[in-house]
Amino acid sequence: MMKKKIISITGICIALLFIYGSGCKKMVDVGDPTTTITTEKAFTTDGTAYAALAGLYSYMLNGDGPQAITLSNGGTTVYAGMSGDELTNFLGTSNDIDYNFVSNRLTSQNDLVNSIFWTPLYKSIYNANSIIDGIAASTSNLLKPAARKQITAEAKFIRAFNYFYLVNLFGDVPLITGTDWKANAQVPRTPLADVYTQITNDLLDAQRDLPEDYAITGGERIRVNKYAATAMLARVYLYRSDWKNAETEASAVIANSQFAIDPNLDNVFLPSSKESIWQLKPASTNINIPSYEAKAFTPQMSWEKDIPEDLRPLYLDPSVFSDLAILFFPSYYMTDDLSATFEAGDQRLKAWTNFVETPNSPPYTGATAHFSSKYARQGLAATQYLVVLRLAEQVLIRAEARAQQGNLSGADEDLNKIRTRAGLHTVSSSSKDNALAAIAHERRVEFFSEWGHRWFDLKRTGKAIEVLGSLSYKKITATQLLYPIPLDELQSAPSLVQNPGY
Template sequence: MDSFKLKMVFIFCAWICTVCVGCKKLIEIDPPIDTVTTAEVFDTDDLAISAMSGVYTIMVNGAGTFPQATNGFSLGLTTILGGLSSDELNLVAGAGAGEPYLYNTNRISGFNSGMSRTIWSSAYQVIYGTNSVIEGIAASTSGALHDNVRKELTAQAKFVRAFCYFYLVNCFGDVPMVLTVDFNKTRNLNRMPQKEVYQQIIKDLKDAQATLPEDYLAGNGERIIPNKWAATLLLARAYLYAGDYVNAATQATVVINQTSLYELEPDLNRVFLTDSREAVWQLKQTTENSSVKNATTEGYAFSPSSPYALSNQLLSRFETNDQRKQAWTGTFVSSGSTINYAKKYKTGKSNGVFGQPATEYYMVLRLAEAYLIRAEAIAQGAPGGITTAIADLNTVRDRAGLNDLSNDLSQQELITAIVKENQIEFFAEWGHRWFDLKRTGMASAVLSAIPLKQPWAGDYQLLYPIPLRELEVDRFLIQNPGY
């Protein structure tokens, strides 16, 4: 292990200890684009590493509040709102749930959409942190900040920045592209077209891919610091969403070929564990929160008695004997009715233990997605052959205990099967289903037919409104149509 990786391990372990003692940030990340700020200056390796560690802890533990799924886009809020806005989740309390019910029934407006406003603000807060790291490192002339540290931390920051913009563009459409902490350059920004946002996402990911290490030594062997393959998998996803199927298939294949690191966990109950070989990138939460304890925020939110029930539309899509239904869903009784809930994480509200080591980390990227990305990219015309795409699909199905699909599938039958497999494999994970419905043009037909969402208010609600506060402070921003 080289000196930088030894230092990364030491600093990261020290950061984890600090988080576990008091759940405090190691660097103060100021509010995002509407506040006067200056870039942090990093004079040593330790300061730079601590700054990037502070970005990760904000992502998984929140900023100044105790971790809960409604406090940030990367704390579970994307999963919850994406599930409510699509056909995955319904609310046990119905209209009594308040604001979440408006997302569930497609009735939000610019005035009653505080939860999606949190997605915006928390994502831009993390982006501010990444820009602080990038600019602070670039501005430093200190010899105590070594070149290998500069390069790797800048690559991590670019990866995380691209990750944030992926969720912003899929929730809000055109968004301001903030690439600096200079208030004079950010206070009056136009919204960048989605196509250009994806170009920046891809650029950042290619930069990260070229520099990040292939191993997980920076996280002391745990998969909690993004590496080259995390950047490659997110790059494959970005290419898929941008309609570049050739590059999507190419990048997914690169990840699939890393067999010394990754494999689908044969046991579905092991997929979300801290030592899962399926994990490409996870976020490591604090275990010192008195409410969430050693659970992930999603494990806490989707525990027995969860306010979020799996919809009948989702449950009806499971095939007979699909082991994912047995392993990844649970039931409880509410007011005499049996409620199905997401149970991908086994540690939650009822069995979390304060201060004890976590058995699960918050899964962000995992290998199954690479197989389904490649299958879809090939089905849409990338080289590889339809039998390869079907084989990829069957790899995921085999793990679920399902029969293989025939090699005689037509292109359209294959595409339909891939859509279904994504729906089942990634339910209640990071808004996958909602994003898939929108990018494939299926959202209006599928969602407008759901009784709960009748009468359909309009396709404009497939994007969330730009927060009103942002419109007030930036005269160049315009609201999404319909709001």
């Protein structure tokens, strides 16, 4: 008979995490458990197991409390966006903790690297491991085989999702797939290739065991299914330069009738959009700001709606504007370089951004500053969910994979699906390099202010030093393409070593 397995701090980290708003201790250094509950108690029935899974999803959107910023509710969008060439912060150098992302001058003592990325990622992984291990160890007959299979597959997906961001932010990281807190504290950094193997295996398991549709959530796309796993596999294969498998997995998603490129740009980030593959749904207590992105990119006043055109010259007087700028600028806005990248007639600039005009005198440049409006503050009912995976990415993944394999006509066909939706003319690539450059441009203007795609794209394609090094405010070197391991983690886990250059 299987012995009863004890799961450290599961009572807080799983069953009660989002009721009381508490979180696990650090992943690599969990510390002595103060509360334990047995697997039978945590995973006795389908209901208790699904409650643990609900907590895992909730943590991704809510972090350690309502409106707390974490990597999966806007943190990656904002901070990886600043590390690339997408975003800058309104306060500039006066907020050096933020501006160090803009200038690529992070240190191991930057608290945000830990609080937004390292710790939340490993908390999610620990909780996913607790669910996977707890279900495997449970001997309860009230925990049905179908629930075991479904919940385990979802937890594996979320573990893989979090590890994907860990390796792309930090490089080699400790690969931890269990809940033994003493053993976890001793795990050294695992080679990136081995972590990717675990990511791929978890996603293949999830793809095999998850349902194909969204029936379990009444049609809402707020829990992962087979096609979410397939979409993540396509991305992973793209990042690993496995072009054939990237094309195969992306094609499986594109061919499924549940999904379609939404012809109306205004609808893409609505819950009803068929373009969404996976969304995170805000809790009813947090619907005014469904994610940190809405808060980060929404100013207090709208230049277009609140300032009549005949009064704008008054507001554009530098002495007046300096006092009022904080009302019209959000906390983070698009770089001039990004705004200028949109082609004439690109409807995404109108549909997915807002703007504020600036005075034509120092310290301003007279340029129109844009910021993302993909998400907005909401009223008493949630009208938007946070989109994690959407079909447009799969189309451009396949375009890139096809171009890499020499199928230029196929690459153009996919590329033009996205361009046509944006109101742009179609293109015909004359070479592989031409096609790849066009796809990279399209990814930039399609996925701006979404999940750090631009930062990761520059790194994976080897363009980061060339592109970012040309910007006067960047001090980018090869060592700064990875974030530093937080100092607290290095001090508490002697087996960890710092990334070079920090």
